[in-house]
Amino acid sequence: MTTLDSQGDRLASFELTYRRHFAFAWRALRRLGISERDLNDAAQDVFLVVYKKLPEFDFERPITTWIYAICLRVASNRRRSAVQRNEQLSEASEPLEKPEPALAADAESQQLAERRALLAAALDAMSLEQRAVFTLFELEGRTGEEVAELLGVPAPTVASRLRLAREIFRRSIERHRAREHFELRRIGGER
Amino acid sequence: MSELKHWLDDSSDSDEFERSILRAGLDADPPLAKRDEIWTGLMATVAVVPLAAVATSAQLASAKVATAGVSKAAAVWLAVAKGFVVGLAVYGAAQGVTEISSRFSAPHTPAPSAQPAQRAKAPARAPSREGEPSSAASAPSLIPTSKEAPSTPRAAEAGSSARAREPLNAIIPLPSIATFDNREPPAPVRVSQLEAETRALRRARDELRTGKLADAFATLEASQRQFSAPELYQEREALMIELLHRSGQVTAAERRASAFLSRFPESPHVQQIRRFAAK
DSSP: OOOOOSHHHHHHHHHHHHHHHHHHHHHHHHHTTOOGGGHHHHHHHHHHHHHHHGGGOOTTSOHHHHHHHHHHHHHHHHHHHHHHTTOOSSOTTSOSSOOOGGGTTSHHHHHHHHHHHHHHHHHHTSOHHHHHHHIIIIISOOOHHHHHHHHTOOHHHHHHHHHHHHHHHHHHHHHHHHHHHHHHHHHHHHO | OTTOOOTTSTTSSOOHHHHHHHHHTSOOOOOHHHHHHHHHHHHIIIIIHHHHHHHHHHHHHHHHHHHHHHHHHHHHHHHHHHHHHHHHHHHHHHHOHHHHHHHHSOSSOOOGGGHHHHHHHHHHHHHHHHTOOSGGGGTTSSSOOTTSOTTSHHHHHHHHHHHHHTTHHHHOOOOOHHHHHHHSOOHHHHHHHHHHHHHHHHHHHHHHHTTOHHHHHHHHHHHHHHOSSOSOHHHHHHHHHHHHHHTTOHHHHHHHHHHHHHHOTTOTTHHHHHTTSOO
8 A cells, every 4th residue: 555654745745636636526526516606615625635534545546536436425415415404506507617798698608508507407307326427427528437436336337327317317308398399389379 | 338338429329419418518627716726725724724723722822821921910010119109108208208309300300299290100110210120020021031930920821831832833744835835836837837738638628529539639739839848748648549549540549558557557547548558
């Protein structure tokens, strides 16, 4: 087991870990449903745990697996607290990436914002485990084996969660299409 | 597992609308300013807060000691002052009021009716005139001095307060912001390069994920030309290997993957790169 011997090692290693994996942790937290307003705090929580536990970390293990597990735990805790406070963790109206107000008028940006809102709604309908598998596989571009490794679950579990998550995603998109169709017919009928 | 296809691949069973929704969620990277902002917050939490918390309690303790010291000193000082006034009164009775007033007044002494007031003021000036006749006379200082006899309670308390303050920096081996700042190379250059590199790699990755392979090549090559000493070399190389593989240059991808694995055996990208190395 390779661990950090001195305080200097720990600090240098922490800084490097932070620089290298901050974006990964940030994306993970976002895609696990942490709202925009809570992202800073959540990211700080994750790296505080990293800082505290780094001396015990076995550097022969993949560090991303460990960081992702921390992200999952932080997201799960925040989700639980939000439920207790009777809040929604990431509102369907809050897309993954908010459009720039100046560009919102632009049709393309508006379309992008709508799609992001749709994605956010679909992800919100999934359980945290399904959401983790779906976002790692579809958005992060990981393979099934990598997702299994990152989540510490067997490959068939990943396949099964992905299948369920895709069903939820599709249902959510279908609902949207149906609503849109209904809206168009209603508007058409009014004319 | 390996038969699972990403929905962003055109050959998967997803439709174009579903892919467009997924593509909308690809860019979830943080702005670099966020990374620096959170780092500052982290350093404040990791380094300053625990230190400040301990320091505050220690400061409170030492302030308490100092306050106690001052009130004790003030009591002693008042007692001496009172004694001095009584002594003056006795002396005045013996030597006469005029002689006393001449010791504490300007050469042009006012009328005798002003003398009681001057007398009342006299003790306050007496110690400085007489040059610290006792340790109590120096007590008005808020910080107990080391000249004081250690056997006195105040000196003992002051000593313990000094001991309470002394180990703060020694017993908490946490980093200070200054420590980190010293270790950082000149920030503006590094941050801007890192920012530019990150932006280029993010663009290349998005192009790769969305099947724009030629664009991804162009972006990576431009990044290679621009940054001869990259901070994100591993990330760039990992993307390049994946890109070579996906564009059908399997042998080149395998060769670079093997070189990567032998050069960076502990890289966080090892798992990903292994997929492209020669079996």
